[in-house]
Amino acid sequence: MASEPYDVIIVGSGAGGGMSAYHLTKSGLKVLMLEAGRQYDPTTETPMFNIPAQAPLRGASTPDKPFGFYDATVDGGWEVPNEPFTVADGSEPFIWWRPRMLGGRTNHWGRIALRFGELDFKPRSRDGLGYDWPITYDDLAPWYDKTERLIGVSGAAPPRGLLNTPDSPAGCLMESAPPRAFEIFYERAFRDMGIPVIPMHGAVVTQAMEGRNTCIFATPCGRGCSIGANFQSTTVLLPPAMATGNLTITTDALVYQVDLDKVGKAKGVSYVDRKTGKHHSVTARSVVLAAGSGETARILLNSKSAAFPDGLGNTNGMVGRYLMDSVGLGVQGRFPALENLPPTNDDGQGTQHTYVPWWGYEKQKELGFPRGYHIEIGGGRRMPSLGIGSYVADDENLVGDALRDKLRSRYGSGIGFDGRGEMIPNDDCYCELDPDVKDKRGIPVLRFHWKWGDSEIRQAAHMVQTFLEVIDRLGGTPQPGFETDGRKAISKGGEMIHEVGTVRMGQDDKDSVVNQYGQSWAVPNLFVTDGAVLVSSPDKNPTLSILALAWRSSDHLVTLAKQGAL
């Protein structure tokens, strides 16, 4: 364990914080990691083979466990006890998922690990909308390679050269498990429509990999993985960082402020111990914020001083701005063609084995919306859940053997199509400190503002039409509950749990908070390595990019530290 004086304090232990700790400690720097949640050990706390009958309410979703009893999330969800936030009057809905556990959201995430493509870094150059990043795909590509090799990503396939859907170089990815019956099935409809279906990139170890266990092709990844066969910060990044002897982790440490010295450099942070309520200040030569886009912005906004009366690095009012999420919605279908298949084990590798990348880059004008979406498709004969009764319609008066027979044939004949689409940053989506509301420790809370743009609404409507067409081609029936009006169909802000932006990187301090390495323009020994630095929110799920950017930024921090520049 390292002790004071630390070289670096890292706030947060998820994708950004975990990767920063991994690289900084491996490079010989002494690191203190502060995590707001409790200590968490997936090797002993993951309910791997538990079945619903062992859980209260058969594992159904409740306000205490919004993604179901067995979801890995600890002390969190859409509400965190004692940690409120507000949504401004007149705003569209915004919701905010937070866990309070070591490893953060990497414990329960969907393990979808897609690279951003070259167009994703230069959206404004492409169509005049949104903003360009200060880096290109080529700048980040080597870090994607390293990240995929480190965390273990499946989805290897011969290079396809699809536009803005990067192929990983040979040796970066492992092969996915073969498509399951429902994946073979839906692929034919997309093929008929001229839309490619390709292996999903999933952060699951599907083949022998040094130092890692291989997937056992059972138990849902969302519970976490006690054998470390998928990527969690707590199984993949933090153990090797601890093994260097250079890392100290303090849990239940709710950081609320970056402390500055007399010359305006960061000298450490202040936090409240969640258990005792006591305030502490710790010091280091540099500070890395990776608390999640919302919390990182909140810490900066709450770090007020004579030099920064509106919050640290917020002289130009950029902190909290350009908050983004993914566009998301789903339609379920039922397919008579899938009834009466012989028994088959569809547990698979946790992530989808295949998916549909966005196919319309070259016809956005005719489609009538500027940015695209990919499709995540779930189905098969997975472990039955409490909702399995919905395989029988309300007006089917079936009981006894007739009921059993009907359930047996229909079980697994449903497929869910979910779109995840790019959102263009806009001036109406941001967070700020609520002028009135404080949490129970007296720390001002975030107030969110949200408004989807027309581009997202039209994209959402297109998703629904695509899913309905695919369901129809496959001889299926869409299940009630979907909306064709994009405004009604679209997810709530924050609902996809891809909230990014708020502390974006850029070319200079006029329109960004940090440089291309996540280094604060205002305070050079302060870095941000979470999703807050993202300039755009492509359809690709952000975690892999957060990891790659965090590694690149941490490497820059190491270089500066070795030069004595911090």
Add this chain to the structure above:
Amino acid sequence: MEDDAPKPYVSKIDRRTALTWIGIVGAATAVGAGVVVYSPKIGSKPEARGYGTDPNLVNPAKAPWPRILTADQLQTAAILADFILPASTTAPSASTLGIPDFIDEWVSAPYPDQVASRSKIVPGLSDLGRKVLKASGADRTTALEALQGTPFFISFRKLTVGAYYTTEEGFKDIGYIGNVARVSDPGPSEAVKAVLERELRKLGL
């Protein structure tokens, strides 16, 4: 007693747990910090506490809230659950798997969805109990068959089917063969692929 008269349902919940719910043992009702306490009330009675935001997932404790069904309502739940899923030649009846206790756990829970479900299920069980608990076999069957299609029956059947098929016995009956560690995932068998191809051809795909 007629041969087809229902045998009394014997709860699968042990006595000590039941005493805990009514506050005689007490220890398990202590709930730590971080528990969200829900405000919805039925009449003037506040809801019990849930299992909190950090329950033990590997060895889950029994749901901590007190159960509210009366003995008659529980017996009625057993009769209706076994009307929906009686024993088949290969699978046990719903009551054998303790489904009536699950119904009690569900309608007694303090969370919003379950509180809403309670207002449908509990009066339905009381009404049905008056018709079936002391009825002859034929009258009981008539009353149960007449119930089909009502909102109460639809809700109760969803819960019964969901609770039944989320057990090991239910997995076996419905044909779920997963939840076992495997060295690799070979994908679907040739037999599965053959059926798929036949179906895809029918669809012109």
